[in-house]
Each structure stands twice: as C-alpha cells, then as structure tokens.
Amino acid sequence: NAGVTQTPKFQVLKTGQSMTLQCAQDMNHNSMYWYRQDPGMGLRLIYYSASEGTTDKGEVPNGYNVSRLNKREFSLRLESAAPSQTSVYFCASSESLRSSGNTIYFGEGSWLTVV
Amino acid sequence: LAKTTQPISMDSYEGQEVNITCSHNNIATNDYITWYQQFPSQGPRFIIQGYKTKVTNEVASLFIPADRKSSTLSLPRVSLSDTAVYYCLVGDRVDTGRRALTFGSGTRLQVQP
Numbered sequence: 570n571a572g573v574t575q576t577p578k579f580q581v582l583k584t585g586q587s588m589t590l591q592c593a594q595d596m597n598h599n600s601m602y603w604y605r606q607d608p609g610m611g612l613r614l615i616y617y618s619a620s621e622g623t624t625d626k627g628e629v630p631n632g633y634n635v636s637r638l639n640k641r642e643f644s645l646r647l648e649s650a651a652p653s654q655t656s657v658y659f660c661a662s663s664e665s666l667r668s669s670g671n672t673i674y675f676g677e678g679s680w681l682t683v684v
Numbered sequence: 685l686a687k688t689t690q691p692i693s694m695d696s697y698e699g700q701e702v703n704i705t706c707s708h709n710n711i712a713t714n715d716y717i718t719w720y721q722q723f724p725s726q727g728p729r730f731i732i733q734g735y736k737t738k739v740t741n742e743v744a745s746l747f748i749p750a751d752r753k754s755s756t757l758s759l760p761r762v763s764l765s766d767t768a769v770y771y772c773l774v775g776d777r778v779d780t781g782r783r784a785l786t787f788g789s790g791t792r793l794q795v796q797p
Contacts, residue, residue: 604787610789612728614786678726
C-alpha cells in the first residue's frame with residue numbers, strides 16, 4: 570500500500586520555467602491537498618480539493634494552478650516559476666475535509682529550487 | 685488565517701514529560717483537535733485526535749478543557765527520537781469561505797540527552 574505518492578522528489582527550475590508536480594493516492598480518499606513548507610517554517614495550504622471535480626484556493630494560491638484529474642490524482646502546476654517558490658511541496662489526502670475522525674496522510678515531499 | 689497558536693520551540697531532556705499547549709479560540713462546534721508530528725525531510729504524521737476531555741493512546745495524551753479553546757499534547761518520558769516539530773490542527777475558513785485543514789507554525793521540540 571503506497572499511500573500518497575509524489576513525483577518528482579527533487580527538481581531545479583530556472584526562473585520563468587513551468588512544471589507540474591504529480592500526486593496520487595491509493596486510499597480512495599475524497600479530499601486532497603497541496604501544502605508548501607519553507608525552510609524552518611510551518612505548512613501553508615496552497616490549494617485543496619474537497620472531492621473529485623472540485624478545487625479551492627487555500628492560504629497561498631498565487632502563482633499556482635491545480636487539477637483534480639480523477640479521484641486518485643491531484644496535480645500542482647507552476648506556470649512561471651519564481652525564486653520565491655523555492656520550497657518543499659507536500660501533497661496530502663484525507664477521507665474528507667471534516668476534522669472529526671479524519672487523518673491527513675502526507676506524501677514524502679517534493680524539493681523544488683528555482684534559480 | 686492561522687487558527688492556532690503554539691509556542692515556537694521547547695527544550696526537554698530524555699525521560700521528562702513534555703506538555704505542548706495550543707490555543708484555538710475560534711474553534712467551531714464541529715471541529716476536532718488533531719496533533720501531528722514532523723521529522724526533518726518527512727511529511728507530518730498523525731499522533732492523536734480528540735474532541736473534549738482527555739484522550740490517550742500508546743504515544744501521547746491529549747487534554748482538552750470544557751471550553752475547547754485550547755488543548756495540551758502530553759508526551760510522557762520523551763526520548764531523543766521525539767525531537768520533531770509538533771502541529772496542532774483544527775478546521776479553518778480559507779479565502780473561499782469554505783473550511784479546510786490548515787496547519788500553524790508548529791512547536792519545535794528539542795530533546796537533549
């Protein structure tokens with residue numbers, strides 16, 4: 570059981586380049602999330618998807634787009650990368666958005682450097 | 685938009701009990717309180733969850749007062765391997781007006797020998 574799988578694990582981009590982070594979960598979860606974590610900081614929610622077919626902005630959505638491709642997959646796209654987007658990106662999933670009885674499962678993270 | 689407030693860091697020694705308190709003054713009626721642990725270069729993982737009073741599992745205890753405006757994670761007899769960042773999580777209303785699950789800055793626990 571793989572849980573939440575993210576690719577790539579490491580990526581270096583030049584300013585202005587675009588790229589997509591892929592995420593897939595095999596737990597049949599309805600809700601999926603993308604967080605970013607800057608060095609020494611907490612996690613900030615970029616976008617989330619409550620269920621298949623829906624996506625919503627989180628705390629820091631500027632510069633990103635997402636696609637909930639199907640129930641399993643939730644991708645994050647940087648259209649024109651900027652050095653401020655250098656961070657570790659975590660994809661996560663949970664049964665629903667409710668906090669009750671609900672555990673969020675995280676992927677291993679994707680380390681992105683924009684030069 | 686952070687709904688929770690925790691101490692930035694705490695220090696302890698092996699074998700001691702550690703209590704980390706989280707403030708969540710605007711917690712909603714339906715919100716549960718969940719704590720996560722994060723080691724360097726890893727994603728957070730679930731520790732414990734509760735709604736009110738006390739919850740205990742094999743890893744920790746969670747104390748929640750009647751007004752639910754705060755909660756305390758208690759780690760009994762910590763070891764070096766408990767050195768990590770601990771996050772308190774409740775529901776949050778994000779820009780769209782919908783509720784999502786957001787993390788605060790967490791508490792960095794350093795356990796010394």
